[in-house]
Amino acid sequence: MRYISTRGQAPALNFEDVLLAGLASDGGLYVPENLPRFTVEEIASWAGLPYHELAFRVMRPFVAGSISDADFKQILQETYAGFAHSAIAPLKQLDANEWVLELFHGPTLAFKDFALQLLGRLLDHVLQKRNERVVIMGATSGDTGSAAIEGCKACDHVDIFIMHPHNRVSAVQRKQMTTIMGDNIHNIAIEGNFDDCQEMVKASFADQGFLKGTRLVAVNSINWARIMAQIVYYFHAALQLGGPARSIAFSVPTGNFGDIFAGYLARNMGLPISQLIVATNRNDILHRFMSGNRYDKDTLHPSLSPSMDIMVSSNFERLLFDLHGRNGLAVAELLDAFKTSGKLSVDDDRWCEARKLFDSLAVDDEATCATIAEVYKATGEVLDPHTAIGVRAARDCRRHLATPMVVLGTAHPVKFPDAVEKAGVQAPELPAHLADLHQREERCTVLANDLKAVQQFVSQHGNRGKPL
Numbered sequence: 319m320r321y322i323s324t325r326g327q328a329p330a331l332n333f334e335d336v337l338l339a340g341l342a343s344d345g346g347l348y349v350p351e352n353l354p355r356f357t358v359e360e361i362a363s364w365a366g367l368p369y370h371e372l373a374f375r376v377m378r379p380f381v382a383g384s385i386s387d388a389d390f391k392q393i394l395q396e397t398y399a400g401f402a403h404s405a406i407a408p409l410k411q412l413d414a415n416e417w418v419l420e421l422f423h424g425p426t427l428a429f430k431d432f433a434l435q436l437l438g439r440l441l442d443h444v445l446q447k448r449n450e451r452v453v454i455m456g457a458t459s460g461d462t463g464s465a466a467i468e469g470c471k472a473c474d475h476v477d478i479f480i481m482h483p484h485n486r487v488s489a490v491q492r493k494q495m496t497t498i499m500g501d502n503i504h505n506i507a508i509e510g511n512f513d514d515c516q517e518m519v520k521a522s523f524a525d526q527g528f529l530k531g532t533r534l535v536a537v538n539s540i541n542w543a544r545i546m547a548q549i550v551y552y553f554h555a556a557l558q559l560g561g562p563a564r565s566i567a568f569s570v571p572t573g574n575f576g577d578i579f580a581g582y583l584a585r586n587m588g589l590p591i592s593q594l595i596v597a598t599n600r601n602d603i604l605h606r607f608m609s610g611n612r613y614d615k616d617t618l619h620p621s622l623s624p625s626m627d628i629m630v631s632s633n634f635e636r637l638l639f640d641l642h643g644r645n646g647l648a649v650a651e652l653l654d655a656f657k658t659s660g661k662l663s664v665d666d667d668r669w670c671e672a673r674k675l676f677d678s679l680a681v682d683d684e685a686t687c688a689t690i691a692e693v694y695k696a697t698g699e700v701l702d703p704h705t706a707i708g709v710r711a712a713r714d715c716r717r718h719l720a721t722p723m724v725v726l727g728t729a730h731p732v733k734f735p736d737a738v739e740k741a742g743v744q745a746p747e748l749p750a751h752l753a754d755l756h757q758r759e760e761r762c763t764v765l766a767n768d769l770k771a772v773q774q775f776v777s778q779h780g781n782r783g784k785p786l
């Protein structure tokens with residue numbers, strides 16, 4: 319499989335190079351040159367497969383030529399063996415023909431484990447073959463950091479540095495990062511906010527002299543392997559509910575447009591999906607585009623669903639590429655203009671195409687809490703605020719009552735006790751494998767909001783705690 323850039327100027331790469339590349343050299347994102355397409359008969363033949371075997375069949379074309387079948391099978395088996403539920407992604411029924419796909423049974427209790435548990439293992443496999451070491455730098459406001467650290471903790475060829483804003487992530491989220499011990503794991507608390515952390519990551523990618531030749535790798539959702547891993551559970555859910563013989567609708571809590579973009583790809587690969595709903599919080603740039611063709615940058619509104627608090631959605635560029643007939647120069651032009659003006663809209667016919675593909679809804683904090691309370695009262699199930707936004711959007715935007723509706727359950731409610739308690743519901747207990755989290759020893763370095771200090775720290779510790 320070859321991958322091309324959404325801006326049309328960077329060289330095409332194979333899977334292995336895309337895994338290590340992050341952004342393309344022209345500033346674009348990598349996408350497959352040709353999407354694999356499965357027939358209905360082929361998809362139907364996968365019914366009843368264990369999750370890792372289904373994952374092998376869905377993702378095999380994407381890694382072909384870079385990773386052997388035998389190696390990929392083994393990597394996938396190991397990736398999902400650590401999940402706390404034997405169904406990996408179980409469906410829980412909430413209402414007539416309405417389900418939550420529980421994607422929070424991985425080690426850090428959020429759906430990001432599906433991709434980052436795989437990404438860490440893929441990286442180590444490829445780096446071992448190349449006899450190379452890399453440094454990962456990432457910024458997190460919560461979920462990504464812990465999932466990335468959990469995914470990389472066993473990697474012999476990776477040192478990972480995760481920055482979070484000092485005193486600005488929840489205690490559970492912080493401890494999920496800082497209690498994972500390993501000489502290749504480095505937590506940095508920055509005396510600043512999330513944007514400061516993210517800016518330092520970007521600046522480090524732009525000027526890598528401090529790394530003395532060691533490659534820097536990205537683990538945010540611009541990394542293609544993360545999107546790829548998320549395609550699988552759309553197939554998994556559909557097969558449980560009578561697909562592909564019948565179509566399924568999905569409602570997806572969305573920030574960076576990563577998870578929902580995976581659903582869009584699943585449909586393009588042949589899975590009958592009748593409806594895809596983009597569910598956002600008050601940070602609703604995607605809803606403003608879908609409902610009014612205005613992808614305009616707004617200020618950030620902190621919400622009860624912090625993992626979707628974004629101003630721009632990085633993966634939206636991948637959809638723009640398809641909407642423009644895969645014309646990279648047209649995409650580059652649009653995004654260059656967006657960079658200066660903060661505004662973007664597309665030609666009417668392209669926007670109508672997007673409207674055909676997606677419905678959308680923005681849900682504020684009040685409606686989020688009301689939905690948590692509503693579902694708890696009706697079923698006794700406690701939803702996390704992100705999942706609650708997905709349920710609200712599913713109920714308000716649903717087109718066909720006879721079509722099964724699946725809401726992606728993106729996090730365990732224990733990660734977001736504030737929202738749950740605001741809804742008047744008692745927050746649940748930590749699951750067994752994390753029950754002693756608050757007693758575990760933490761390791762973290764506090765640094766000033768200063769790029770030089772951070773880069774110096776990385777170069778002093780980037781080789782399993784020793785200097786690069």
Ligand SMILES: *Cc1c(COP(=O)(O)O)cnc(C)c1O
Nearest residue numbers: 461572573574576577625728729
């Ligand atoms: C990251 C995250 C999201 C948003 O996912 P995107 O791929 O950015 O759309 C939603 N919910 C939770 C709990 C998350 O951690």
